[in-house]
Amino acid sequence: xxxxxxxxxxxxxxxxxxxxxxxxxxxxxxxxxxxxxxxxxxxxxxxxxxxxxxxxxxxxxxxxxxxxxxxxxxxxxxxxxxxxxxxxxxxxxxxxxxxxxxxxxxxxxxxxxxxxxxxxxxxxxxxxxxxxxxxxxxxxxxxxxxxxxxxxxxxxxxxxxxxxxxxxxxxxxxxxxxxxxxxxxxxxxxxxxxxxxxxxxxxxxxxxxxxxxxxxxxxxxxxxxxxxxxxxxxxxxxxxxxxxxxxxxxxxxxxxxxxxxxxxxxxxxxxxxxxxxxxxxxxxxxxxxxxxxxxx
Amino acid sequence: xxxxxxxxxxxxxxxxxxxxxxxxxxxxxxxxxxxxxxxxxxxxxxxxxxxxxxxxxxxxxxxxxxxxxxxxxxxxxxxxxxxxxxxxxxxxxxxxxxxxxxxxxxxxxxxxxxxxxxxxxxxxxxxxxxxxxxxxxxxxxxxxxxxxxxxxxxxxxxxxxxxxxxxxxxxxxxxxxxxxxxxxxxxxxxxxxxxxxxxxxxxxxxxxxxxxxxxxxxxxxxxxxxxxxxxxxxxxxxxxxxxxxxxxxxxxxxxxxxxxxxxxxxxxxxxxxxxxxxxxxxxxxxxxxxxxxxxxxxxxxxxxxxxxxxxxxxxxxxxxxxxxxxxxxxxxxxxxxxxxxxxxxxxxxxxxxxxxxxxxxxxxxxxxxxxxxxxxxxxxxxxxxxxxxxxxxxxxxxxxxxxxxxxxxxxxxxxxxxxxxxxxxxxxxxxxxxxxxxxxxxxxxxxxxxxxxxxxxxxxxxxxxxxxxxxxxxxxxxxxxxxxxxxxxxxxxxxxxxxxxxxxxxxxxxxxxxxxxxxxxxxxxxxxxxxxxxx
Numbered sequence: 001x002x003x004x005x006x007x008x009x010x011x012x013x014x015x016x017x018x019x020x021x022x023x024x025x026x027x028x029x030x031x032x033x034x035x036x037x038x039x040x041x042x043x044x045x046x047x048x049x050x051x052x053x054x055x056x057x058x059x060x061x062x063x064x065x066x067x068x069x070x071x072x073x074x075x076x077x078x079x080x081x082x083x084x085x086x087x088x089x090x091x092x093x094x095x096x097x098x099x100x101x102x103x104x105x106x107x108x109x110x111x112x113x114x115x116x117x118x119x120x121x122x123x124x125x126x127x128x129x130x131x132x133x134x135x136x137x138x139x140x141x142x143x144x145x146x147x148x149x150x151x152x153x154x155x156x157x158x159x160x161x162x163x164x165x166x167x168x169x170x171x172x173x174x175x176x177x178x179x180x181x182x183x184x185x186x187x188x189x190x191x192x193x194x195x196x197x198x199x200x201x202x203x204x205x206x207x208x209x210x211x212x213x214x215x216x217x218x219x220x221x222x223x224x225x226x227x228x229x230x231x232x233x234x235x236x237x238x239x240x241x242x243x244x245x246x247x248x249x250x251x252x253x254x255x256x257x258x259x260x261x262x263x264x265x266x267x268x269x270x271x272x273x274x275x276x277x278x279x280x281x282x283x284x285x286x287x288x289x290x291x292x293x294x295x296x
Numbered sequence: 297x298x299x300x301x302x303x304x305x306x307x308x309x310x311x312x313x314x315x316x317x318x319x320x321x322x323x324x325x326x327x328x329x330x331x332x333x334x335x336x337x338x339x340x341x342x343x344x345x346x347x348x349x350x351x352x353x354x355x356x357x358x359x360x361x362x363x364x365x366x367x368x369x370x371x372x373x374x375x376x377x378x379x380x381x382x383x384x385x386x387x388x389x390x391x392x393x394x395x396x397x398x399x400x401x402x403x404x405x406x407x408x409x410x411x412x413x414x415x416x417x418x419x420x421x422x423x424x425x426x427x428x429x430x431x432x433x434x435x436x437x438x439x440x441x442x443x444x445x446x447x448x449x450x451x452x453x454x455x456x457x458x459x460x461x462x463x464x465x466x467x468x469x470x471x472x473x474x475x476x477x478x479x480x481x482x483x484x485x486x487x488x489x490x491x492x493x494x495x496x497x498x499x500x501x502x503x504x505x506x507x508x509x510x511x512x513x514x515x516x517x518x519x520x521x522x523x524x525x526x527x528x529x530x531x532x533x534x535x536x537x538x539x540x541x542x543x544x545x546x547x548x549x550x551x552x553x554x555x556x557x558x559x560x561x562x563x564x565x566x567x568x569x570x571x572x573x574x575x576x577x578x579x580x581x582x583x584x585x586x587x588x589x590x591x592x593x594x595x596x597x598x599x600x601x602x603x604x605x606x607x608x609x610x611x612x613x614x615x616x617x618x619x620x621x622x623x624x625x626x627x628x629x630x631x632x633x634x635x636x637x638x639x640x641x642x643x644x645x646x647x648x649x650x651x652x653x654x655x656x657x658x659x660x661x662x663x664x665x666x667x668x669x670x671x672x673x674x675x676x677x678x679x680x681x682x683x684x685x686x687x688x689x690x691x692x693x694x695x696x697x698x699x700x701x702x703x704x705x706x707x708x709x710x711x712x713x714x715x716x717x718x719x720x721x722x723x724x725x726x727x728x729x730x731x732x733x734x735x736x737x738x739x740x741x742x743x744x745x746x747x748x749x750x751x752x753x754x755x756x757x758x759x760x761x762x763x764x765x766x767x768x769x770x771x772x773x774x775x776x777x778x779x780x781x782x783x784x785x786x787x788x789x790x791x792x793x794x795x796x797x798x799x800x801x802x803x804x805x806x807x808x809x810x811x812x813x814x815x816x817x818x819x820x821x822x823x824x825x826x827x828x829x830x831x
Contacts (some may be wrong), residue, residue: 020714021717021718022714022717025424026717027424029424030750030753031750032427034440035423035424035426038420039424041422042420042422071336071338072338072341072344072345072496073341073496073497073498074339074497074519079519146558152559152561153561154547158521159561241549241552242551242552243552244556246518257713259713
């Protein structure tokens with residue numbers, strides 16, 4: 001199913017980007033018709049739409065996403081390969097932070113239901129959901145980077161500690177969702193008969209929670225993780241811009257602004273593949289965790 | 297699994313111990329200049345790229361026949377150590393340095409310039425600046441396929457180090473054109489090793505492959521992260537160069553750049569968040585720099601639009617704008633109200649036009665054009681690209697036109713490419729525009745408004761204006777030439793296809809450690825004059 005989905009995404013995107021007004025070579029200093037003709041010739045834009053489509057699709061089947069229109073001398077595949085490891089690393093650290101904060105506070109809130117240990121983490125989670133990253137990022141930079149001078153304000157892997165603030169900024173929003181999902185999932189499981197049975201058998205509360213309750217209670221979190229990781233990869237643009245991180249998200253958004261057709265197509269197809277893959281992965285993980293789905 | 301999880305987090309936190317030595321501090325000791333460069337450059341092939349960030353990098357890597365004068369107007373010798381101009385102003389003889397070298401040790405020869413200019417005029421390369429060389433005999437014809445013999449083009453290597461250039465007409469600003477990167481040389485053997493003469497995607501600009509003749513060499517290039525250039529020992533004037541490296545950071549977000557500067561990660565920023573400029577002026581921020589800049593912010597009026605066909609209407613719109621108020625209350629960063637299309641003082645040229653702020657006269661002009669309470673002026677649209685600063689200016693102008701002329705104005709903001717496309721096909725009434733001079737001469741502005749120029753975009757044509765500029769550019773006497781240009785500019789302002797609003801300034805932050813970074817009207821800062829020193 002994944003291959004037809006990706007081919008449909010590629011075809012749709014190919015024609016949609018061409019519908020947007022403006023072209024890749026429009027600039028403040030207008031180019032002469034002769035120069036524009038030469039540029040179009042160089043990038044095969046003088047051919048019919050159908051010819052361009054066939055040419056492009058045969059290229060991507062062979063793994064060739066074409067040259068970037070905006071950056072002469074760079075291929076789209078090369079640019080994806082440059083930005084991807086950084087975006088992956090950012091997403092990985094962010095999801096770790098999100099899981100650490102989200103699961104622990106969600107589980108704690110569920111165990112201490114209707115106490116301050118429930119209200120406070122959930123209130124913070126609500127703030128995390130409400131505060132956008134474009135506010136959270138500069139706020140953290142202002143406090144830890146400029147006022148306290150503890151951490152660098154930008155960069156990725158250039159100065160000690162420059163990965164921390166972006167990872168926290170991006171991770172915090174997801175931590176908030178995870179906290180609420182964990183709490184909900186845990187509350188549901190903690191009221192189940194098998195938990196009462198476990199407790200009546202004399203198991204310690206720690207074992208009951210970790211070995212029995214969390215396995216079922218965290219299924220919503222696992223289901224959420226697939227789209228969340230895909231979202232982290234595709235939606236890291238804001239954090240990458242705030243912290244000057246050379247990831248794929250910036251290429252993606254800037255390509256749209258620059259009408260860099262091949263780059264838009266390449267990144268869209270790539271992110272679509274990521275979304276399909278991580279959704280599949282989270283479905284498999286949820287199935288593995290939930291014995292009822294396994295039986296089905 | 298749990299152990300792996302803890303290990304990863306520990307790694308992240310352990311690498312988070314920040315050191316108190318900032319790049320600006322360490323740069324001082326190592327002569328490493330950290331440069332905020334706006335956006336990721338398209339590339340570093342001088343014949344293909346366009347844009348300011350590209351210029352900042354190229355000026356450190358390559359050198360044209362002349363270089364910008366860091367200490368005043370005009371140009372200094374670059375790859376050419378001297379030149380002579382014939383009495384009729386049409387023939388230039390450049391004497392190249394015999395110690396000029398490419399970064400791989402080859403000599404920079406006159407033939408290199410001939411081949412490089414042939415490259416930029418090769419139509420299939422798709423260079424966006426071939427018009428910079430259209431002043432040469434036969435250049436337009438060669439680029440447009442009217443001749444395929446490059447010998448017809450007015451650039452010849454007389455001998456190894458002598459370059460002869462023949463122009464169609466005396467072009468008094470020709471030397472100024474040579475400081476533009478599109479006229480700079482490329483190393484023939486390197487380009488051809490990695491592609492053909494017209495290959496836009498050749499790999500010769502990659503680190504390790506790149507060869508040029510400037511004061512620095514390309515060391516590394518991390519996309520969207522930074523470009524590092526290091527001192528070129530082969531450069532003919534290497535003893536003067538004091539910086540060891542320049543790190544160019546493509547920081548497209550102005551707020552991020554501002555924070556990076558404040559945290560000591562940059563020596564210089566590419567710009568300043570507009571909302572911070574008045575605050576920094578009030579705080580007397582010692583790092584704030586506001587330099588003159590050869591650029592004009594203006595509104596284009598579509599003279600083919602029925603509502604704007606009448607000159608009286610266009611003048612009424614212009615006279616109803618209080619530009620002084622605009623720069624004092626809206627832009628607030630030292631911009632200068634504009635009363636001419638050319639920025640005053642460009643290469644000694646002082647335009648003598650005026651555009652008064654006179655609401656009464658403006659109203660009268662609108663009445664004379666046939667508009668009244670019974671026949672109100674139709675709703676007008678101001679088109680601008682999505683940007684908070686443009687929106688603020690458009691809001692102020694909207695308010696002024698509504699208040700002074702009773703005109704209903706709608707603001708239309710569009711994504712950059714949509715805005716450009718609408719301007720290009722004439723789908724606008726009033727659109728915001730800006731123009732930065734390519735070279736230091738009023739012609740870089742006045743040429744825009746000649747008939748059939750792609751950047752005119754207003755539909756306005758005046759053949760007397762065109763002929764005056766044509767004559768001026770054939771005149772070798774500067775005083776006489778400027779008089780002709782002033783006459784042309786008076787015609788332009790009298791017809792008002794554009795409403796100049798203000799003259800730009802270059803506002804940015806510069807660390808006090810940076811020396812030799814002098815104000816320059818085109819914002820050209822040759823890195824061989826820059827060094828770092830703390831007082």
